[in-house]
Structure formats: C-alpha cells, structure tokens
Amino acid sequence: MLPIASIATLCILSYVTYKYIIYPAFISPLSKIPNAHPSSPFSPLWILLKRFTDQENRSIHAAHVKHGDIVRLGPNEISVNCVDDGIRTIYSGGFEKWPWYHQFDNFGVPCMFSTAESKPHAHRRRVIANVYSKSFLQSSPEMLKISQTIIFSRVLPLLESAAMEQKPVEVLDLSHAIAMDFIVAFIFGLQNGTNFTQDVSARRQFFDTYQKRRPYRFWSSELQGLKSILNRIGPIIEPKFVQEATNYLENWTLTWTKAAEKSCATKAPDEEHIPSTTPVVYSQVHQSTLKTPFPYPQDLQIATELQDHWAAGHETTGITLCYLFHELSLHPSLQQQLRKEFLTLSPTLTYPPPTPSLPTPQTLDALPLLHACLLETLRIHAAIPGPEPRTTPSKPTSLAGSPPLPAGVRVSAQPYTLHRRADVFPDPEAWKPERWLDASEEQRAEMGRWFWAFGSGGRMCIGSNFAMQEMKLITAAIYTNYTTHIVDDEGIEQIDAYTAHPRANKLVLRYERVEN
C-alpha cells in the first residue's frame, strides 16, 4: 500500500498538472485560440518579457500577421484586432477596464481614465464630457482667447525669431510645450497656466521630471503587487527619484487646482496685464464631484482628474504634431499645397497679423488636406499604438470566431495592428494623406471603422475634439508662414510602448519664412 504522503503528493501533482497544463492547453475555451508563443497557454512570461523589453506592440502584431484576428498571449490573456466581433463588442460597454489602468491613479485616487468599473466612470464622464464636445469648443470664448494668446503671442514670435536667426528648433519638446500650454490654460485658466512655449528652462525642468519616471512604468503597470512589496524593502526596482518626481507633479497640480478655485471665487484680474479665462475644466470637474459622492477627499478627487487631463492632453498631442511636422518636412510639395489651403481662410493666419484674430474653428475643421494629413499621421504614428486592456464580462462572449469566453480574461486591441490592415489601408507602412482624399465613400467609411487612434465607445478619448482643434490651428499657423526642413531626425522611429514617442526623443527642424 502506498504511504499517505505519496498519495498526497500524487494528488497534488495531478491537480497541478491538470490546472496548469491540461486545462489551459486542451480544455479551456482559450485553448481553441492560436498561441502567440508555444508557452502562452502555460505562462505569461513570454508577453511579460516582451513588455519589459519594449517589444510588446510589434510582437503582438507579428502574432496577428501569422495567426489572424485573435491570438492568445498568456494563460488568461488574448489579443483581438478586428472590428466586427472585435473592438465593436469589447469597447461598446460591457467589458470593464483591466486593473492595469491603476498605474494612472494620482494621489492614490482613481481618475475617470483609471476607473475600472463602468458605472462610476459613466457618472463622471456624463458631467465632464460637455466641455470637450466639438460644439462647446468651437464656440468657447475661453478657447478663442487661449488660442489667440498662444498662437500670436507665443508660437509665431518664437518661430519668427528662430527663422530670422536661422536657429534650428527641437520640435518634439516644443510641440509638448505648446500642447501643455493649451490644455493647462483650458483646465486652470489662462492666468494660472504655463508658458512652456517660451519659458524653455521651466519647460525642461518640468518635462525632465515627468519623463524620468517612464523607464519604471513596467512595474506599476504589470507587477503592482510585487512592486509594493519590494518598495517596502528598499529602492530595489524603483529608484527614490521616481516617487519624488510623482510627488513633485502632484504638488504642482494641487497648487494650480487651488489657484483655479481662487480664480473662480474672485473677479477677473486686470485684463490689460494678464489675459485671463475661466478655468473651464476645473469648474466642470468641481461640479461633477458635487453631484456624485466619492470615497476620497474632494480636493484630491478633483486634482486626480485634472492631472490626468494635462498628462493625457500634452503628451499625445505633442507626439502627433512632431510626426506631422516630420512627415511634412519630408514632403515639401505637400507643404505648398497645404499653404494654398490655408490662404483660403478668412482671416488668414499670416504673421505679424494686421489684427490678431483667428479663422473660425469650423472653417479650419473643413480643410480637407489638413484633415487628411492629421488622420494619416494618427494612423501610422498613433501616439497610443499599444494595447488597451479590458476584462471579459460574466456573460460568456465570443470574439473573432472564438468559443464563448469565460469572465475575467484580459483582452485588448491595439491601434498599431488595426491601422496596418493591408486590405483596408493598402501599402500600410506608407504615410499617404491622399488615401483619405481619393477614397470612394465606401472605402472612407471602411477606413473610418478601422481608425482607432482615439479608441471607441464609452471610454473613447474625451479630448479628441480638443486635440484636433488645437493641432489644426497650430499646423495652419506654422505652415501659413514657414516651410520646415529636417536638420536632425536620427532616432525618429517610434518606441514600442503604450504611448510611443520618437526613440531619440527629439526632432530638429529649421524654419524658413515664406513671403505672404
């Protein structure tokens, strides 16, 4: 007779073999999905390693090219990249966010973006969304004043002197700075905002602090539990300066939140000296926290939201502008065609302006070539090309021809792959704005279904209209007055990450005046 210890060992071994080998490889509904790697049914190590070494998007894409619209990345993780039975199902509401998004909490408090559950998210979004709607932005006196100030008093004077002095400009940094000035002024009020466009040393200090945390994102995104344990022992995986940088940025947001609160309570300052606007987003977020009770102190509840908006708003927009300017610099004839389009605006954006007035956002929005250039940049240089993870719901759901999937599976789509469908976007790696202009109605609608730079559904980018409006204005203002030429684009290729900036973190251009 076998001793009890041997029977127990046999039972444990059988259980472990069943749970970790037989079930995931042969019985789980996920076993019918092609594996991205032979180890995928048994261990998440392969995909973790790809994430750790910044190869995630391209590795997932390669797996889709090989196996089709759906692939298994780990024992409990799949990637789906198609529209029908894909993003239309996953992102239409029933699938909540994977806890991965907690890395975007600030002050230890979830913001709208990082909230996993649909209900509290929808509550917040309903109140905040109004100020980011196209109709609100196009008619907003605050947005008009912010735009006039940033374009005519900051961006164009800066580029004018760079052009006159033939001084090359680092354009990624500048694009981030302009985008930051726009969003911060809209959130906190122009009088409380940054002037990173002109104040290069303040800009550098701030962005250095913001960016130096990036290499350590892996731990807070994928191994949060392990990170917390190790951080208690000491700075083993995350140097002290990462937390110090986070504290600095959070204090910065708290300071401006208080300033915005004060602006709302007092009369506008002397307009002649400081152009001022209502802190639009602050006011709206403040309203939303009054309407819904939250389990966190009100000031932190407001500040976490506002911090997320300036972070999401400047980085993505800066990256997109940088790639648009790079592509235009590679295509001088397009610069000419665009300029022709810009000269149809009334008033034009010529600098110095006879009066500092702007064409309406509606007329800018209606320029077809500008729109096509932006869409094409967002397609092939998506600022967020990486996976957007969700959780399968309790109701078993089939995706891309899979068997019904159980609850709690991590599932994502990624713009990187959706935007490279050769049957939808022929010659997908090429930047071709004309594909949006020459397409038939049907082709354009199909491209629109696959275009996913801002996501889709109830968690789609809330700032997409804001971003499009500011990017169109900035581009029109620059290319009405200057042509751009590449000085140094070494390392311009995008890194492989959720948010993807140029590898070398720079693009240097030369600005040349065109006579109007």
Ligand code: HEM
């Ligand atoms: C070119 C510029 C931009 C791009 C490409 C972009 C892209 C995206 C994408 C792809 C998402 C969904 C991400 C996910 O679910 O994982 C998102 C969400 C979001 N974006 Fe943007 N974004 C841009 C500009 C902005 C701006 C200017 C703001 C300013 C408010 C903003 C604020 C947000 C917020 C708050 C969310 C979360 C929405 C929610 O959960 O309801 N974004 N963005």
